[in-house]
Amino acid sequence: xxxxxxxxxxxxxxxxxxxxxxxxxxxxxxxxxxxxxxxxxxxxxxxxxxxxxxxxxxxxxxxxxxxxxxxxxxxxxxxxxxxxxxxxxxxxxxxxxxxxxxxxxxxxxxxxxxxxxxxxxxxxxxxxxxxxxxxxxxxxxxxxxxxxxxxxxxxxxxxxxxxxxxxxxxxxxxxxxxxxxxxxxxxxxxxxxxxxxxxxxxxxxxxxxxxxxxxxxxxxxxxxxxxxxxxxxxxxxxxxxxxxxxxxxxxxxxxxxxxxxxxxxxxxxxxxxxxxxxxxxxxxxxxxxxxxxxxxxxxxxxxxxxxxxxxxxxxxxxxxxxxxxxxxxxxxxxxxxxxxxxxxxxxxxxxxxxxxxxxxxxxxxxxxxxxxxxxxxxxxxxxxxxxxxxxxxxxxxxxxxxxxxxxxxxxxxxxxxxxxxxxxxxxxxxxxxxxxxxxxxxxxxxxxxxxxxxxxxxxxxxxxx
Numbered sequence: 196x197x198x199x200x201x202x203x204x205x206x207x208x209x210x211x212x213x214x215x216x217x218x219x220x221x222x223x224x225x226x227x228x229x230x231x232x233x234x235x236x237x238x239x240x241x242x243x244x245x246x247x248x249x250x251x252x253x254x255x256x257x258x259x260x261x262x263x264x265x266x267x268x269x270x271x272x273x274x275x276x277x278x279x280x281x282x283x284x285x286x287x288x289x290x291x292x293x294x295x296x297x298x299x300x301x302x303x304x305x306x307x308x309x310x311x312x313x314x315x316x317x318x319x320x321x322x323x324x325x326x327x328x329x330x331x332x333x334x335x336x337x338x339x340x341x342x343x344x345x346x347x348x349x350x351x352x353x354x355x356x357x358x359x360x361x362x363x364x365x366x367x368x369x370x371x372x373x374x375x376x377x378x379x380x381x382x383x384x385x386x387x388x389x390x391x392x393x394x395x396x397x398x399x400x401x402x403x404x405x406x407x408x409x410x411x412x413x414x415x416x417x418x419x420x421x422x423x424x425x426x427x428x429x430x431x432x433x434x435x436x437x438x439x440x441x442x443x444x445x446x447x448x449x450x451x452x453x454x455x456x457x458x459x460x461x462x463x464x465x466x467x468x469x470x471x472x473x474x475x476x477x478x479x480x481x482x483x484x485x486x487x488x489x490x491x492x493x494x495x496x497x498x499x500x501x502x503x504x505x506x507x508x509x510x511x512x513x514x515x516x517x518x519x520x521x522x523x524x525x526x527x528x529x530x531x532x533x534x535x536x537x538x539x540x541x542x543x544x545x546x547x548x549x550x551x552x553x554x555x556x557x558x559x560x561x562x563x564x565x566x567x568x569x570x571x572x573x574x575x576x577x578x579x580x581x582x583x584x585x586x587x588x589x590x591x592x593x594x595x596x597x598x599x600x601x602x603x604x605x606x607x608x609x610x611x612x613x614x615x616x617x618x619x620x621x622x623x624x625x626x627x628x629x630x631x632x633x634x635x636x637x638x639x640x641x642x643x644x645x646x647x648x649x650x651x652x653x654x655x656x657x658x659x660x
Contacts, residue, residue: 199348199351199352199355201222201226202219202222202223202226202352202356203355203356203359205218205219205221205222206218206219206222206356206359206360206363207359211363211367212360212363212364212366212367212368213245213246215360215363216234216236216245216246216360217246217247217248219234219246219356219360220232220233220234220246220247220248220319221248223248223319223321223349223352224248224321227321227323227341227345227349228323229248229321229322229323230301230322230323230324231247231248231321231322231324232247232248232319232320232321232322233246233247233248233262233266233319233320233322234246234247234317234318234319234320235263235266235270235317235318235319235320236316236317236360236364237270237315237316237317238376239376239379242263242266242267242270242317242318243263244259244262244263244266245317261291261294261295261298261299262295262320264291264294264295265291265292265294265295265304265306265320266306266317266318266320267291268288268289268290268291268292268306269306269307269308269318269320270308270315270317270318272287272288273308273310273315274287274308275305275306275307275308275346275349275350276289276292276305276306277304277305277306277340277341277346278292278293278295278296278301278303278304278305279296279303279340281343292304292306295322299322299324300324301322301323301324302323302324302339302340303321303322303323303339303340303341304320304321304322304323304341305320305321305341305345305346305349306318306319306320306321307319307320307321307346307349307350307352307353308353309353309356309357309360310357311357311358311361316357316360316361317357317360319349319352319353319356321341321349323339323340323341385397404641407639407640407641408639408641408642409639410639411637411638411639412637412638412639412640413634413637414634414635414636414637414638414643415632415633415634415635416561416565416568416569416632416633416635417630417631417632417633418559418560418561418562418565418609418630418631418632418633419559419560419628419629419630419631420557420558420559420560420577420579420628420629420630420631421557421558421626421627421628421629422555422556422557422579422623422624422625422626422627422628422629423550423555423556423557423558423625423626424525424526424528424549424550424551424555424556424625427528427548427549427550428522428523428525428548428549428550429545429547429548430455430456430519430521430530430545430546430547430548430549431542431543431544431545431546432458432540432541432542432543432544432546433458433513433516433517433519433542434458434513434516434517434542435539435540435541435542436458436459436517436539436540437458437459437537437538437539437540438456438458438459438532438536438537438538438540439457439458439459439536439537440456440457440536441455441456441457441532441533441536442454442455442456442457443455443456443527443547444527444531444532444533445527445528445529445530445531446526446527446528446624447526447527448524448525448526449521449524449525449526449527449549450521450524451521451522451523451524452520452521453520453521454518454519454520455519455520455521455527455546455547456518456519456532456546456547457517457518457519458517458518458519458540459517464514466510467507467510467511467514470503470506470507470510471507473499473503473506474500474503474504474507477496477497477499477500477503478500480492480496480499481493481496481497481500484496519546519547521549522549523549523551524551525549525550525551526549526550526551526624526625527547527548527549528548528549528550528625528626529547529548530545530546530547530548532546532547550625555612555613555623555625556592556610556611556612557577557587557589557610557611557612557613557631558608558609558610558611559575559591559608559609559610559611559631559633560599560601560606560607560608561606561607561608561609561633562604562605562606563598563604563605563606563607564647564650566594566607568635569591569594569609569633570591570594571591571592571593571594572590572591573590573591573633573634573635574588574589574590574591574614574633574634575588575589575590575591575611575631575632575633575634576588576589576631576632576634577589577613577629577630577631578629578630579623579627579628579629580627580628580629581624581627581629582623582627582629587613588613588614589611589612589613589614589631590611590612590613590614591609591610591611591633592610592611592612593609593610594607594609595607595608595609595610611631
């Protein structure tokens, strides 16, 4: 029997769907000694004759009526039909094949459906008008009908050619036609009673889309948060000196008036003793001059005495300032001076930082893409890593316009205060960190996604166009 691959090779050697189909039927006609081989193709449930073995490519709407009916007869029954019918074909309907054989004067006729994955693609019809080709012995029986071996070969060819023809047909069609064909096939699947799962799935997807497009859903903006004191006081060195003693360290709770640190007073005590000696000396000089009646000397001694007392008062004030005292009740949040005992200090150098113990503020770090939608007065919730079971209510107070570069991108800081039950939360300490969620107006999910996508597209267009 002729090689099936030779027919496939002849089809693939041509360019385009139409010439390839013509080459296929022409090659089959030469192998079988058939007077004519025809190819019918199904498009949108309509079967049309598209190629004949004599090289004619059928135009749309043009077909031999009897040949077209014979193709439909084989396609509807999804089986190979042979005329004259064999004993196995007695139960098949072959009226159209009989009519075609009679009108065309055929001695043999075979119609083989082309199918892929159970889907009918077309029909291949082989006709023989003469009994046998003298140049091709043993190609048919004495009556000119196709031999069973030939029929089996055509069926084998149809199995190989069907997917190849389908791929070439899809590749040669315009993009819009391919989309239309896919949509048409999809609608056929939906109408198929066996595709109940597909219909339920599409119905569920449609319901989800409707809910996402029409039903407002709660929306929250998530931000990293840290706890700080509402007021922070930096305690600095009152004057130049040396650090003698430190009474507190970060995390300690202090009371108003409590001594936090003490500077060395050795130099000031020496200066104070010197001023005291000067005061005593000037007092003696004044007394002696007053006793002698020397008014000028008494006046001079009195002026020096006043100057010495003023210097002594200044030293006493400086001694008082050597103690760093807490101005209010609070918590030491910064400044571990235990390793700096005896170190020299400059006037104004930062020593400790205090924060009120019951007055807090929360700083939120919000992504730059969300900052435009936030404003003062919005409500938020906070959960700290150290207190995950305690929810703290927040109220936004101030949106800072200054950007801050972080490892996670550009962030903007928002100041918020605890409100409601969160204002009296226990266990709070400055420096605690957590996650805050800012309540936003309810919007449909698809609306929010569309807004984000539109913003991204506008930015992309501005960048590249």
